[in-house]
Amino acid sequence: MASPAILKTVLFLRVFSLLALAASVVLMGLNNFTDFDGFKIRFFDLIAYRYVFAAGAIGFLYTLIQIPFALYNVVTEKRWIRNGFLQQFDFYGDKTMAFLLASGVGVGFGVSFEFKRLSGDDLSSKSKKFLDMGNISTGLLLVGFVSMALLSIISSNRRSSSSPIKGFFK
Template sequence: MPPPSTAVVWRSVGLTLRVVTVISLLVSLIIISTNTATLSSNFSRIEIRFQDVKAYRYVLATIVIGLVYSLLQTAFTIYHVTTGNRIAGDALYIFDFYGDKLISYLLATGTGAGFGVTVDLKDANSGTNTGIDKFFNKANAASSILLLAFIFTAISSVLSSLALPKKA
């Protein structure tokens, strides 16, 4: 049995990157969207949700946009790997190139916003309540997984950059 061609190997690598990106984004979405904490004092209980912090809403928005794009690209890549043909021919290479760049930058800004607000708010509330620490730790975990999704998308972006001069 002859070894697979270089094109098949690169398509498989691209598909693997897309699938891992989708999985990372899904995990990050689940973590950030279920993040809540209850703060208790002598007189009342306050529930904090991720929606209460605007930067976490931005993180969620970047995750959702990245997930939609990654799912679309995963479907295109599966079609390309299985049939050997590309939807819309060579024009899709340009879409891959610009889309991967845009989404990777978007995921990077979402990661930065998540880490930044977590550090600032955690410092402001240090030592006050363990419930709020768990809240910030979960947000940090979601941002960390979003960082992984950014890395995979950035690698995918490099691959689409390499394919562009050959096809466009």
């Protein structure tokens, strides 16, 4: 059984991750501008930004599903489903989400920096603002990734300490 401090840390990290991912998705969803020709450019026009948006949205939904389980675990100090399924779900889900968010961070920063580097001083102020908003959204995705990576470490630790299987390192 995990200590109450660890349970509260898990809940805090899940809520923190949820807020960071929600902010990332909202900022990316609102990221658009109208060019000097009247052409409207949205985040959806760049495949990389679509991926950042999708990674944030999937991470948000996963975290939203996990919060009631974490809250129940903090309040009762027991698992909602006690057959070991939730430990497995936490273990594999946290790792999968961390890798998805990490790849979204790489894609988001990569495309923004490459567009700025290739364009040099030719970018308009609206284009720079568009790419800067993409960077801010990706930065929030990075915050969500870091908290998800910490959750992944905690779920690994919690799984290994309560596992009935004795391995080489036990």
